[in-house]
Amino acid sequence: MNLNLVRLTAAIHFGAISGLYLMLFSGHACADLSSVLAEVEQNAPALAASRAQADAEQAALKAAKGKYWGEVDVFANDNRYNNERLVRPISFPPNVAAAPFDDKQYAWGAQLKLPLDINGGIHATVENAMRLADAAKYGAEDQRLRLLFKGAELYRNLQRLIGQKAALDKQVEALNEHLKIADAAVRVGRMASVERLRIDTDLQAVQGQLADIDGKITSNRAGIAALINQPAFDEAVAMPAAPPVAESDVNFTASRPDLLQAKEQEAASNAQVKQLRSKRLPTLGVQAAAQHVEGYDAAGDDLWSITTRIQVPLWDGGGRRADVAKAEAARRAAQSSYLAKKLQARTELEAAIATWKASEKRYRSAVSGVSLATETSRIQSDRFSNGRISAADLVDAEAALAKARSAESSALADWWAADDALRLAAGKAPKAYNKTLEENQP
Template sequence: MKTTQSLGVALLAALLLAACAAPEFRQPDVAIPAAFREAQRPAAIPGGEAVVRAADGTTWQVGRPAEAQPRGEWWRAFNDATLNALIDQATASNQTLAVAAARVRQARAIAGIAEADRSPQAGIGISADRVRRSPLEVNLPPGTPVPTANVYAARLSASYEVDLFGRVSSSVAAARGEAGAMEATYRSVLLSLQADVAQTYFRMRSLDAELATLEHTVQLREESVRITGRRFELGDIGELDLVRARSALATARAEAVGLQRQRAAAEHALAVLLGQPASAISAPVSPLDEALALPVVPAGLPSALLQRRPDIAIAQRGMEAANARIGVSRAAMFPALTIGAAAGGIGTSFADVFKWSSRSWLLGAALAAPLLDGGRIRSDVARSEAALEEAVAAYRQSVLTAFAEVEDNLAALRILALQGAEIDNAVASARRSADLAQTLYRAGRSSYLDLLDAQRNLAAAERNAVQLRGDRAVTTVALIRALGGSWDAPLAGGNQVIGAADGD
């Protein structure tokens, strides 16, 4: 009979534990393609030519492999010392990154607070009181004089919550998950910062190259004004051509001023990323030239994004924390067992407190359970379960977004390669056309409108070529960001970076 009762008690305890524990975490299913579709498409010029060639007939080089570069420090694949220095400065001084690092420390401290509940808690107390009690408190008739007394006490107390139904362990798991999510957030902010610095730097260099192109255009327009003015003085042409030449020159100068405004804004944005006042830096002019060799970034397998992308890691840790919070909510439905002990002394003088005759002690256990709460706990359980559903949906959405961003940037690089090959041909043709128009106009064999049209076409083609170079650099950085910052393995040293921030 006793054996049957023991089995029943054990079975009941097991059922209670199963009912209140956090559900076993299961990784949600997500649709992962076998390969990136855009990574399978060769860059081919419309019309069937599979090899991209430059305007002079040589093979057009898209970039160079960079698999030998250190993992994590992906920006070094560009072999640009200035870019390396800027990213190092931003990592050390950016305030948004400092905020993220501080939040990591907060989350780790909160996890430490939750961990502390696993251990016994002990404290010491010393008190001194001047007391006058009522006669009724000491079982005397009303009106009996009770003398005023001094009461001194010293007490050492300890308590421990027995984790019967997993409340403490679930709280610890949830806090750890939230700390992990905050660490992943730090890595996400770090990756975004690095990418923003690189993209802003390349945009600024692209603007420098556009300004250089416009300066060349201004020089051509100034030469045209000089030639047109000379011919007008000789009576070969009317004033209309001279006015047109001056108008074209003023327009080119105005465009250059507009680019200078954009360049200043990019410089100020870079200063903010570096954690500096906008007026504190003056980036030297460094046009983005044709010699820039961009790294070829292999896309790898789509499934690798689940380990590389910090935003997916944030969603993953969020799911784990939400799952553990269900256990915390369920545990509130069941009794909480706390064991307590206290020992000390009480006396009418401080010396009496430490006498053996003044000793007092207490040892006990308290079991507290809710009876009526108006459905508060069940509602909290329902809230926790819904929060898990939200976290799962957010995880799946982050995975879909990651795949789309990689495909977008792979497609952009493929199309930019095609555009670059064609714009090289356009620049070569426009340059030849402008040279011929200039020669014919000087000889008086063509109108100024023909020369102006040829120069406009050349300026537009050269600016398009420069803009495409900048777009390719910016898009390469965007692809690296979409891949999670590296293309061989997860970011190496991520936790070390966060640890370093902790010591700041």
């Protein structure tokens, strides 16, 4: 059976299943996966938290860059003195004019503090903040992708469960018809009551399976509702009508957001080492101030000062050395973490490709299985109506058909889930999300 025939058969089968499902849920609007993913991106609280963290790191970067420019402050002072030697000095100091001194003075002015980054500490601080900001940005992007795929996973689960439910509903419908035939056969003596009980027993078992599926559907709907920050998700689910199309450009890429995040974290740890090493080196700074001093009862003066300060750290009990050692250990950990994530990413991609191919084969087999089970069920139903087989044989045929239909719906949903996993391993958004972007473009 070629792939085109498989797709045509799938469209026919799932068209019928989707029609039955929409009849059951005709009172609810239908939400396809692309619209659900759009809501996830817009409303997911976890994504909002990640983006807020990225904004915080950007603000921290701006604060770090501000250290290059130093500080400029304005000030105003009001001084009151109560010292006999200051207020009424015995004699004026040498080479100082006999200016009057006021015990009540006020002043205003401005001062500038300019650090000279001779030890590279400010540069390392800015580099560390820049790397952390980039890491937070890539972390938010990785969170976005994973939330999109979580939404797609829950949606695929619903598709799988709804397909199974539709198959079981058809089995219930067929068993009810067979019960009518069995009742008529029992009345005329063509069938023993125990045969009729076998059909009824199997019907009750199927009803139990339906109840279990309904519980799982409710659970997955609750998961989607929590993901999109809504009280409930009651919309009908669009069933997949055809298998995914294979992509030729899916390969390993180091531009996956989680890998880029780990790489930036490694670079940030390296900058942190430089920053802490700079604290063991001399520092140099310039401070300038200009002020006007005025007495309440005496004339004022304009004053200025320039101070250049160099400070050499000598000993602090080994604290700075220990901080550097701690940062170096953190850098080695970040390097190892990045390497481990790269290896894991390659493994995930290879596994996703293998799963995709296996899902394709499984789906093709499931489509063929439905065709064979449908024909077998038709033949057995005719034979049962003519009294040529027992109820047990009929029930087995109907169960086989329901199992084949369920396997087909599950296989198609699994194939789409495998396609989603393959795109995640390659650092891409789900195809349904790309469809949303295309529809929103002008």
